[in-house]
Amino acid sequence: MYLGVDCGTQGTKVVILDPERGRVRGEGYAPHELIATADGRREQQPAWWTAAFQAAWRQALAQSGIDGRAIRAIGVSGQQHGMVVLDGAGEVIRPAKLWCDTETAAQNAELLDRLGGERGSLERLGLVLATGYTLSKLLWLRQREPEAFARIAHVLLPHDYLNYWLTGTLASEYGDASGTGYFDIRTRRWTPEVLELVAADGRLARALPPLLEAERAVGRVRPELARQLGLGDSVLVSSGGGDNMLGAIGTGNIRDGVVTMSLGTSGTLYACSARPPLQPPAPVASFCSSSNGWLPLICTMNLTGVVNQMRQLFGFDVEQFTRQAAEVEIGAGGITLLPFLSGERVPALPEASGSLLGLRPHNLTPGNLCRAALEGTTFGLRYGLDLLQEAGIRSDHIRLIGGGAKSRLWRQMVADIMDADVVCPQAGEAAALGAAIQAVWCDLHEQGEKVSLDSLCERFVVLDEHSAVSPGPEAVERYREVYRRYRQQLSIVHG
Numbered sequence: 001m002y003l004g005v006d007c008g009t010q011g012t013k014v015v016i017l018d019p020e021r022g023r024v025r026g027e028g029y030a031p032h033e034l035i036a037t038a039d040g041r042r043e044q045q046p047a048w049w050t051a052a053f054q055a056a057w058r059q060a061l062a063q064s065g066i067d068g069r070a071i072r073a074i075g076v077s078g079q080q081h082g083m084v085v086l087d088g089a090g091e092v093i094r095p096a097k098l099w100c101d102t103e104t105a106a107q108n109a110e111l112l113d114r115l116g117g118e119r120g121s122l123e124r125l126g127l128v129l130a131t132g133y134t135l136s137k138l139l140w141l142r143q144r145e146p147e148a149f150a151r152i153a154h155v156l157l158p159h160d161y162l163n164y165w166l167t168g169t170l171a172s173e174y175g176d177a178s179g180t181g182y183f184d185i186r187t188r189r190w191t192p193e194v195l196e197l198v199a200a201d202g203r204l205a206r207a208l209p210p211l212l213e214a215e216r217a218v219g220r221v222r223p224e225l226a227r228q229l230g231l232g233d234s235v236l237v238s239s240g241g242g243d244n245m246l247g248a249i250g251t252g253n254i255r256d257g258v259v260t261m262s263l264g265t266s267g268t269l270y271a272c273s274a275r276p277p278l279q280p281p282a283p284v285a286s287f288c289s290s291s292n293g294w295l296p297l298i299c300t301m302n303l304t305g306v307v308n309q310m311r312q313l314f315g316f317d318v319e320q321f322t323r324q325a326a327e328v329e330i331g332a333g334g335i336t337l338l339p340f341l342s343g344e345r346v347p348a349l350p351e352a353s354g355s356l357l358g359l360r361p362h363n364l365t366p367g368n369l370c371r372a373a374l375e376g377t378t379f380g381l382r383y384g385l386d387l388l389q390e391a392g393i394r395s396d397h398i399r400l401i402g403g404g405a406k407s408r409l410w411r412q413m414v415a416d417i418m419d420a421d422v423v424c425p426q427a428g429e430a431a432a433l434g435a436a437i438q439a440v441w442c443d444l445h446e447q448g449e450k451v452s453l454d455s456l457c458e459r460f461v462v463l464d465e466h467s468a469v470s471p472g473p474e475a476v477e478r479y480r481e482v483y484r485r486y487r488q489q490l491s492i493v494h495g
């Protein structure tokens with residue numbers, strides 16, 4: 001049996017994969033708290049992740065009915081870009097700043113400028129620095145909390161931290177490392193000279209962990225933790241990765257022609273590629289994949305969080321919200337929501353706020369506002385799809401994952417707005433499944449079996465044909481018009 005863990009923004013999900021039967025035997029979930037303030041701060045205590053890991057694991061174990069000692073290996077997926085800083089004793093210095101923290105927008109602008117703008121950043125790193133990447137968080141820490149900064153001995157990403165907690169070993173891997181802003185996505189090496197823009201004495205480069213190939217193991221679960229979790233005494237921990245990289249594995253997106261979209265706290269859209277795109281538009285992040293290739297990606301910061309807030313404003317549960325939104329026409333009666341409540345990464349508006357446009361006495365209804373929240377956030381992903389297409393990525397079908405993919409209305413909206421067929425994988429938690437598949441891959445490699453990741457995805461990734469939806473020609477036409485209105489209003493409000 002293999003354990004896949006996905007530490008997302010809103011919670012940790014766990015799956016237990018039975019390789020013989022080729023299916024998930026047990027699942028678990030535990031939510032995370034979030035520190036969120038009006039200045040854009042978004043932080044979490046790493047201890048909340050480890051507590052959620054344990055709670056979700058116990059649920060999955062109980063559901064599966066297996067003995068915990070049957071687990072051979074664990075794979076960990078994590079929200080990208082977070083900054084976890086440890087002191088010399090391996091203790092967490094302060095809460096982790098997350099991918100969606102925009103408090104560091106000024107530091108990102110300063111660093112981008114010092115790198116020579118978008119062009120300089122592309123030349124040095126193979127991608128354009130964005131607010132949310134780890135680098136600007138380090139500069140922020142140096143400027144705002146110099147005492148904490150002085151104590152840094154190790155800098156990790158969220159999934160690296162979970163691997164460290166599991167094994168006691170400090171390590172990173174190419175996929176998640178490529179979202180730091182101090183890693184060259186083409187050579188797959190850290191870039192110490194970029195870190196020197198934050199501290200010229202070289203100490204940050206010394207704080208970075210060694211980099212692993214995707215199919216390598218970090219180590220084995222620490223004996224005292226294994227006992228506490230009811231695991232056996234030599235459970236392997238695979239390299240793990242960023243949640244989008246492992247979402248790619250969990251949707252079989254490891255060869256050309258597949259596009260995955262995730263409707264989670266973030267909205268993401270990505271396709272794997274054997275080479276990094278040659279001249280990607282600046283918002284396209286040419287991250288490395290966890291399948292030894294690349295994963296050009298776009299990410300929006302305002303998705304299910306905005307939809308949840310609109311829903312809660314009216315006191316609706318998910319079913320009531322969906323009914324309200326479904327009962328009104330495409331276009332929300334002329335209302336547009338530019339949904340940048342938390343600032344935005346794509347388009348690059350880290351300090352923006354949201355706007356509601358087109359309000360009139362006849363259209364100001366809960367149904368129109370609920371629909372405008374779904375449409376506005378999905379148009380952000382359509383904007384991203386246009387950019388990915390500019391980078392040369394083509395596909396007329398999308399594999400849809402993340403919490404929002406459970407909504408049939410949203411799935412149909414994605415199909416109509418993107419003009420593409422949409423299908424979900426059978427396993428509800430694709431990134432956790434991807435992590436479990438990577439654990440199988442790594443375990444087989446340790447045993448000397450050079451099995452391909454492709455063959456494992458063939459075996460374990462099953463699409464749910466009942467979830468499939470196709471674009472409706474009439475709806476596609478109507479959304480085209482509404483999207484045009486969205487783009488126009490976007491340029492009027494944000495230039």
Ligand SMILES: Nc1ncnc2c1ncn2[C@@H]1O[C@H](COP(=O)(O)OP(=O)(O)O)[C@@H](O)[C@H]1O
Nearest residue numbers: 008009010011263264265304402403404406407
């Ligand atoms: N049936 C549903 N309809 C619409 N949204 C849903 C549904 N089920 C879950 N969600 C949304 O999915 C969100 C969680 O998504 P998830 O991908 O787990 O986030 P993350 O990985 O960022 O923690 C929930 O907050 C909720 O808004």
Ligand SMILES: O=C(CO)[C@@H](O)[C@H](O)COP(=O)(O)O
Nearest residue numbers: 008009079080099264265266
């Ligand atoms: O920053 C990015 C991608 O670059 C986000 O996709 C994070 O990785 C968070 O993911 P979720 O919590 O939404 O799954």
